[in-house]
Amino acid sequence: MEKETHKLIGPFSQILTMEGIKMHGSVSDDQLVCLENAGILTKAGRIEDVGNFETLRSLHPYAIVEQIDQERVLLPGFIDCHTHICFGGSRAKDYSLRIQGRSYLEIAKSGGGIWDSVLQTRKASIQQLEAGIISRANRHLHEGVTTIEVKSGYGLDLEHELKQLTAIRNANQKTKADLISTCLAAHLHPKDFGGNATAYLEFVLQTILPEISRQKLSNRVDIFIEQSAFSVEEAIPYLNKAAAMGFNLTVHADQFSTGGLKAAIQVGAISADHLEASGEAEASLLDQSSTVAVVLPGASLGLGMSYAPARLLLNNGACVAIASDWNPGSAPMGDLLMQAAVLSASEKLTTAEVFAALTFRAAKALNIVDKGVLAKGMVADMQAYPTADYREILYYQGKLKPAEVWKDGRLVKN
Numbered sequence: 184m185e186k187e188t189h190k191l192i193g194p195f196s197q198i199l200t201m202e203g204i205k206m207h208g209s210v211s212d213d214q215l216v217c218l219e220n221a222g223i224l225t226k227a228g229r230i231e232d233v234g235n236f237e238t239l240r241s242l243h244p245y246a247i248v249e250q251i252d253q254e255r256v257l258l259p260g261f262i263d264c265h266t267h268i269c270f271g272g273s274r275a276k277d278y279s280l281r282i283q284g285r286s287y288l289e290i291a292k293s294g295g296g297i298w299d300s301v302l303q304t305r306k307a308s309i310q311q312l313e314a315g316i317i318s319r320a321n322r323h324l325h326e327g328v329t330t331i332e333v334k335s336g337y338g339l340d341l342e343h344e345l346k347q348l349t350a351i352r353n354a355n356q357k358t359k360a361d362l363i364s365t366c367l368a369a370h371l372h373p374k375d376f377g378g379n380a381t382a383y384l385e386f387v388l389q390t391i392l393p394e395i396s397r398q399k400l401s402n403r404v405d406i407f408i409e410q411s412a413f414s415v416e417e418a419i420p421y422l423n424k425a426a427a428m429g430f431n432l433t434v435h436a437d438q439f440s441t442g443g444l445k446a447a448i449q450v451g452a453i454s455a456d457h458l459e460a461s462g463e464a465e466a467s468l469l470d471q472s473s474t475v476a477v478v479l480p481g482a483s484l485g486l487g488m489s490y491a492p493a494r495l496l497l498n499n500g501a502c503v504a505i506a507s508d509w510n511p512g513s514a515p516m517g518d519l520l521m522q523a524a525v526l527s528a529s530e531k532l533t534t535a536e537v538f539a540a541l542t543f544r545a546a547k548a549l550n551i552v553d554k555g556v557l558a559k560g561m562v563a564d565m566q567a568y569p570t571a572d573y574r575e576i577l578y579y580q581g582k583l584k585p586a587e588v589w590k591d592g593r594l595v596k597n
């Protein structure tokens with residue numbers, strides 16, 4: 184019986200296991216474990232062994248062989264640890280205004296921005312939201328992204344935050360990608376809430392979060408700390424109370440102005456995301472911190488703004504992850520590999536740093552311990568690129584896509 188459940192996949196020209204690389208700070212490419220003519224043995228969705236293909240074949244003659252006949256480089260599936268792919272409508276109008284020179288915040292003040300997506304998302308049925316999530320998640324899966332965080336935050340009242348999180352839960356049953364939900368009811372102080380920002384956050388704490396816990400819709404809470412959203416003084420008590428209710432914390436921090444990263448570290452957030460406005464002073468805070476610094480080049484591309492200082496953050500010892508921020512406003516593209524490749528050219532990130540940021544460091548941002556590395560016991564989420572040289576993956580700046588993708592050891596794209 185056991186013999187039938189083992190599967191040996193290979194031979195691969197190269198397998199980058201991502202094993203043995205530290206969680207924090209800079210990484211040079213010579214730290215990458217690159218196995219040549221390699222295979223991977225899986226069983227029941229987990230990795231049993233990784234090594235030379237012929238050696239594995241002789242050690243496990245009973246394994247069913249899934250033969251790879253062409254040149255391929257195998258990597259762990261990517262983990263996109265920050266998205267907003269549950270939304271209704273489009274914000275093409277905002278984009279066209281931005282490329283005419285209007286800023287994100289100006290557009291938000293004049294009726295566009297996040298609030299416009301809130302109105303469009305409230306109008307959408309749960310089925311429409313589900314269909315949108317499934318289609319975006321499947322596109323990501325096709326491009327090698329096997330785990331995807333998905334935020335609410337376009338509902339901003341009890342009914343519609345629950346509708347978004349329920350749509351994410353339903354979509355998770357219908358896509359082969361793994362979806363991890365986050366409650367971002369604190370995305371904005373809603374225009375139609377009859378009270379100030381603090382009163383709104385109290386409402387979220389007393390009404391929305393208990394219901395989310397009761398229905399087990401999410402165990403993660405996020406807040407947007409920014410002049411246009413919530414202040415540090417408003418956010419800290421909110422985050423501390425959410426943590427006391429058992430939620431893991433993540434923060435939208437330092438996108439346009441600073442203060443958010445420091446607050447995220449202070450409350451023990453698992454990650455602080457954005458960081459485009461962070462400088463030397465903020466980067467130095469990450470030296471002794473376990474908070475993951477998640478950079479979002481897709482938002483910089485969508486807004487035509489500077490990238491987060493990923494090189495500086497790594498030089499300061501941060502654990503840096505890269506995510507797509509896929510959303511209808513600031514980051515509509517949703518191509519994680521392309522964004523990471525373009526960021527690496529500007530920020531001078533090594534291939535090892537980019538792949539770490541898309542795999543096991545992104546897993547840390549989601550508190551996941553069994554994904555992002557190809558090693559015994561880990562989930563067999565993997566992707567194979569049609570090349571014999573791993574350096575070509577970033578070289579083609581996102582145009583080289585995986586030819587095969589496996590989720591839980593099963594081929595989901597070929």
Ligand SMILES: N=CN[C@@H](CCC(=O)O)C(=O)O
Pocket residue numbers: 267296297300407435438482508510511512513514
């Ligand atoms: N910055 C705040 N939230 C999103 C943008 C959402 C939107 O513009 O709709 C982000 O992560 O970029």
